[in-house]
Each structure stands twice: as structure tokens, then as C-alpha cells.
Amino acid sequence: MNYAxxxxxxxxxxxxxxxxxxxxxxxxxxxxxxxxVTPLAIVCFAAVTIYGFFCTGTGEAFGGMYVTSPVISCIxxxxxxxxxxxxxxxxxxxxxxxxxxxxxEFYELLFVTLFGMYLMISARHFLLFxxxxxxxxxxxxxxxxxxxxxxESHEAAVKxxxxxxxxxxxxxxxxxxxxxxxxxxxxxxxxxxSIALGSNSVLLVTAIAFVIAGFGFKLSLVPFxxxxxxxxxxxxxxxxxxxxxxxxxxxxxxxxVVLAQVFGAVYSDIWEWMMYALIIATITIGNLFAIRQxxxxxxxxxxxxxQAGYIMLGIVAANVLGMTSMIFYILVYIFSNLGVFGVIQxxxxxxxxxxxxxxxxxxxxxxxxxxxxxxxxxxxxGIPPFAGFFSKILIFTGATESGSVALYVLVLIALINTIIxxxxxxxxxxxxxxxxxxxxxxxxxxxxxxxxxxxxxxAGIIFLGLISCIYGWIYGVSEIAxxxxxxxxxx
Amino acid sequence: MNxxxxxxxxxxxxxxxxGVYGFITRxxxxxxxxxxxxxxxxxxxxxxIFNRFLFPGQLEGMFFTLFAIGIAAAETALAIAIVINxxxxxxxxxxxxxxxxxx
Numbered sequence: 001m002n003y004a005x006x007x008x009x010x011x012x013x014x015x016x017x018x019x020x021x022x023x024x025x026x027x028x029x030x031x032x033x034x035x036x037v038t039p040l041a042i043v044c045f046a047a048v049t050i051y052g053f054f055c056t057g058t059g060e061a062f063g064g065m066y067v068t069s070p071v072i073s074c075i076x077x078x079x080x081x082x083x084x085x086x087x088x089x090x091x092x093x094x095x096x097x098x099x100x101x102x103x104x105e106f107y108e109l110l111f112v113t114l115f116g117m118y119l120m121i122s123a124r125h126f127l128l129f130x131x132x133x134x135x136x137x138x139x140x141x142x143x144x145x146x147x148x149x150x151x152e153s154h155e156a157a158v159k160x161x162x163x164x165x166x167x168x169x170x171x172x173x174x175x176x177x178x179x180x181x182x183x184x185x186x187x188x189x190x191x192x193x194s195i196a197l198g199s200n201s202v203l204l205v206t207a208i209a210f211v212i213a214g215f216g217f218k219l220s221l222v223p224f225x226x227x228x229x230x231x232x233x234x235x236x237x238x239x240x241x242x243x244x245x246x247x248x249x250x251x252x253x254x255x256x257v258v259l260a261q262v263f264g265a266v267y268s269d270i271w272e273w274m275m276y277a278l279i280i281a282t283i284t285i286g287n288l289f290a291i292r293q294x295x296x297x298x299x300x301x302x303x304x305x306x307q308a309g310y311i312m313l314g315i316v317a318a319n320v321l322g323m324t325s326m327i328f329y330i331l332v333y334i335f336s337n338l339g340v341f342g343v344i345q346x347x348x349x350x351x352x353x354x355x356x357x358x359x360x361x362x363x364x365x366x367x368x369x370x371x372x373x374x375x376x377x378x379x380x381x382g383i384p385p386f387a388g389f390f391s392k393i394l395i396f397t398g399a400t401e402s403g404s405v406a407l408y409v410l411v412l413i414a415l416i417n418t419i420i421x422x423x424x425x426x427x428x429x430x431x432x433x434x435x436x437x438x439x440x441x442x443x444x445x446x447x448x449x450x451x452x453x454x455x456x457x458x459a460g461i462i463f464l465g466l467i468s469c470i471y472g473w474i475y476g477v478s479e480i481a482x483x484x485x486x487x488x489x490x491x
Numbered sequence: 492m493n494x495x496x497x498x499x500x501x502x503x504x505x506x507x508x509x510g511v512y513g514f515i516t517r518x519x520x521x522x523x524x525x526x527x528x529x530x531x532x533x534x535x536x537x538x539x540i541f542n543r544f545l546f547p548g549q550l551e552g553m554f555f556t557l558f559a560i561g562i563a564a565a566e567t568a569l570a571i572a573i574v575i576n577x578x579x580x581x582x583x584x585x586x587x588x589x590x591x592x593x594x
Contacts, residue, residue: 169530176537184546
């Protein structure tokens with residue numbers, strides 16, 4: 001066996017190394033030095049994140065089961081960055097009584113999920129893909145159940161776990177049908193070949209519907225979104241923020257890979273219309289349900305459902321621009337969503353308030369937190385100077401580039417939904433800045449790590465849209481992927 | 492008697508449908524977990540059947556099944572652990588009681 005092939009999976013090895021370091025330190029260090037796990041994990045992971053930006057090679061391992069290319073390294077680096085911000089913002093919570101009991105476990109589980117997501121993104125064989133998917137979703141269920149003293153955490157974990165198993169069963173059922181259509185191999189390339197040869201049989205339509213449904217659960221697209229709000233509300237807020245950005249971003253990219261590289265040949269015959277229906281339902285229903293939420297975590301859950309719909313626009317565009325704008329959207333979404341969750345977390349850690357009604361008059365007591373929250377919410381809504389506006393513009397441009405009328409209609413519906421979303425995002429801003437009532441949350445100074453995390457998020461929100469070299473970088477790596485035949489099946 | 496592929500596939504698909512039905516209608520968390528196991532096992536069966544009848548010279552489906560069985564076991568273990576947590580905190584494992592968070 002050629003052991004040198006392991007060196008192609010540098011990002012995975014980095015995450016695995018951090019996992020091992022944290023695991024060994026947590027196991028063998030004395031009781032008194034156990035709190036050093038937190039800085040150790042953050043420093044090591046920051047090193048891996050920085051290193052990740054320099055891994056731009058192309059390569060494959062395990063007979064082509066695992067591939068890496070510049071675009072894959074790019075999305076992994078972006079997810080690394082998001083996970084690093086989550087880790088930084090998690091420090092006050094993990095040092096509190098609630099988190100410190102199982103401090104090491106939190107980091108270990110988080111790194112294992114990240115490792116699984118990276119395998120899932122890089123997999124070009126369905127066996128490795130399923131292993132990656134499961135090693136991403138199983139530890140996440142354990143993370144949702146993290147807070148053993150709180151009943152909501154268990155309830156959320158039950159809901160997450162059972163829908164996760166159900167969805168992976170559905171996904172694997174779809175894969176078994178795809179396998180029946182293949183030439184006996186589960187490699188993406190071989191499957192794509194036999195799908196392109198065969199016509200669109202009933203079995204193929206069923207298989208694609210099952211696969212899309214399975215992914216729909218992971219991404220919380222609309223008919224499959226019912227677990228989202230409950231899980232987001234019940235899980236510890238740190239885990240919620242991780243679940244809403246990193247897990248969603250990686251699943252979205254893996255979804256693009258599967259749809260383009262396996263089912264690309266039947267794009268306009270089968271899955272284009274399925275995706276249209278899903279996107280319209282996701283954006284609209286996510287928005288409408290978000291309006292009536294008062295709990296901030298549930299509110300963000302429905303907001304993230306509708307944001308997932310916008311991310312899917314990049315998939316249905318199925319071209320270089322769509323892919324670029326999807327990755328850029330994920331990047332901006334990471335910064336904006338983590339900004340909102342950073343504020344929610346800061347307030348929850350100090351006072352325990354999570355309802356939108358408790359945010360009334362927040363600017364009188366905590367102007368900086370209100371400011372950060374306003375920036376993040378404006379970015380999510382897509383108000384011009386902020387990054388969210390540019391990511392929305394790019395994703396709409398990518399979707400309309402092919403020029404089909406159906407895609408224009410789709411973008412129009414998405415555009416109308418942006419206005420609806422503006423209403424409920426501004427409800428938060430109104431509660432914080434305009435409501436005349438006396439503030440509920442007392443003035444406090446949040447922990448320095450939380451402030452640092454929020455500063456990073458704010459900087460990202462303000463500058464990502466204005467500094468075009470970031471977009472240029474993503475576009476460059478996407479073009480390399482396209483010349484290597486990422487969209488070859490789509491014609 | 493010569494058994495065709497369909498004779499194996501139909502029980503497998505019935506098993507999957509039973510699993511989905513059980514997942515939706517059962518009230519007990521353990522019963523739901525059993526339904527999920529039915530679904531996962533029918534997937535395993537499907538892979539084995541397709542491999543045996545369509546691609547007798549290859550083993551990819553069999554390998555997938557072996558890994559899927561392992562993954563299903565891990566899923567069950569974790570789900571049972573979570574159900575035990577629920578039981579410890581409210582002394583019930585009935586889904587109609589696990590409704591603190593709704594809508």
C-alpha cells in the first residue's frame with residue numbers, strides 16, 4: 001500500500017491531528033490543568049486554519065475514492081474559518097459550569113464532525129461519502145445532547161437523531177437504486193457514465209427523489225425542515241451556531257458535487273424541476289414561519305431555512321458562476337450568522353434571555369452588541385453596503401446566467417422573498433433601537449473572546465463585499481474546477 | 492425452484508415501507524428506533540440483492556452493506572443513549588410527552 005497517498009488529504013490530517021492532540025491532552029493531563037484544553041484547541045486549530053489556505057494542490061487517494069482540488073481546499077478553508085470563529089465564541093460557555101464538565105468532549109466531537117464533513121466533500125465514491133456523512137451527523141447528535149442537565153437538550157437530540165437516521169436511510173435507499181442502474185461500481189464517475197447511457201427510467205427518478213430528500217433533511221429544505229426549529233432551540237447555542245453554518249455549508253457543497261458529478265446528465269430532465277419546487281417552498285415557507293417566532297433561536301432556525309433556499313439557487317444554476325456565488329454565499333452566511341449567534345450567546349450567557357421581547361431597548365444598555373447584531377441582521381437581509389447584499393446579487397446573477405425563463409421566474413420569487421425577509425429581520429432591529437420600553441437586559445461587559453469573535457464577524461460583514469479579491473480567489477478556483485470537468489456532464 | 496430478483500426485492504421494499512409506516516405512527520421511542528432499523532436493514536438487503544443478481548462478479552454492494560451495518564449499529568447505540576437520557580429526565584419515552592418545543 002502506498003502510504004504517501006495519505007499526504008493528499010492534508011486538511012483532514014490537520015483536523016485529525018488537532019483531534020488527537022486535544023484527546024491525548026484531555027485524557028492524560030491532570031485535573032488542575034484541564035482548563036488548558038480550550039486555548040490548546042483554539043491555537044492548534046488556528047494553525048490548521050492558516051495552513052489550510054496554503055493547501056491548493058490537486059490529488060487523489062485510495063484509488064480515486066478521495067480527491068482534492070483547489071475548489072475543495074477553498075471550501076474547506078472557509079469552513080475551517082467558520083469553525084474557528086465558533087470555537088472562539090464558545091469559550092465563555094465552555095468555561096461555565098454547564099460546559100466545563102465535558103470540556104474535552106466538546107472539542108473532540110466538533111473535530112470529528114469536521115473531519116466527517118471534509119471526507120464527505122472530498123469523496124468521489126459513495127462508500128466514503130456515506131462514512132463521511134455519518135461521522136459528521138452522529139457526533140453532532142451527541143453535541144446537541146451536550147447539556148445533560150437541561151431537558152430541552154435531550155428533546156432536541158432525540159428529534160435530531162431520529163430525523164438524521166431516517167434521512168440517511170432514505171438517502172441510502174436512493175443510493176441502492178442508483179447502484180442497480182450502474183455497472184456495479186459506486187464511483188461517481190462510473191455512475192455518471194451509466195446514468196448518461198440509460199434513459200430517465202422510473203427507477204432513476206425514484207432514486208434521485210430519494211437522494212434529494214435525504215440531502216433535504218440534512219440541509220433543512222422545506223418539506224423536510226420540521227426538525228430544524230426544535231433542534232436549534234433546544235441545543236446549546238454554540239452547537240446551534242455550528243449546526244446552522246458549518247454543517248449546512250458542507251452539506252450544500254456535497255449536494256452540489258453529487259448532483260453535478262453523478263446526476264449531471266439528467267439535469268434538465270429530472271432534478272432541475274425538483275430543485276425549483278424545493279427552492280420556492282424553502283424560501284417562502286421559511287420566511288413566513290420566521291415572522292411569527294419570538295424566541296431568537298427559533299427565529300434564526302427559520303431564517304437559516306430560507307437562507308438554505310438561497311444557497312440552493314447556486315446549485316440549480318449549475319455553472320461556474322453558480323458555484324462561485326454559492327461558495328461566496330456560504331462564506332458571507334458564516335460571518336453574518338455567527339455574528340447574530342455571537343450576540344445571542346453573549347446575552348444568553350450573562351442573563352439567560354433568548355426572547356426577542358427581551359431585546360427591547362438593548363441599545364440603551366449594550367450599544368455595541370446592538371450594533372453588531374444590526375450589522376449581522378442587515379447582512380442576512382441583504383442591505384446594500386454589507387456583504388449579504390453582494391452575495392445575494394451574485395447568486396441571482398449566477399442563477400440567471402443561463403437565461404432560461406424558468407430561472408428568471410425563480411429568481412423573481414426569491415427577490416420578492418427578500419423583501420418579506422427584510423420585514424422580520426427588521427423586527428429585531430426595531431426591538432433593539434426603536435421600542436420605547438425600558439430595557440430588559442442589564443448593561444454588562446461580554447467576555448473578551450466573545451467580543452473578539454464579534455469583531456471578526458463585523459469585519460467580515462463590512463469588508464467581504466468590498467474587497468473583490470476574495471471573490472476573485474473563489475472564482476479562480478471554481479474556474480479551475482470547471483476546466484477539470486466539474487460541470488462536464490451538464491453540457 | 493428458481494428465485495428471481497423480484498422475489499427478493501419485494502420483501503425488502505415491503506420492509507422499507509413498514510419501517511416508514513412505523514416511524515410515522517409509533518408512539519414509543521424504542522418502537523420508532525426498531526422501525527428505523529427495519530429501514531436500514533432493507534437498504535442493506537437491497538444492496539446485497541442487486542449485487543448478487545446484477546453484478547455477480549463484483550463485490551462493491553457487499554462491501555457497502557458491511558459498512559452500512561456498522562454505521563447502523565453506531566446510530567442505534569447513540570440513539571439508545573439519547574433515549575435513556577430522555578427516560579432519566581422525564582421517566583417516559585412516549586413521543587406524545589416529548590412536546591415541550593413546538594412550532
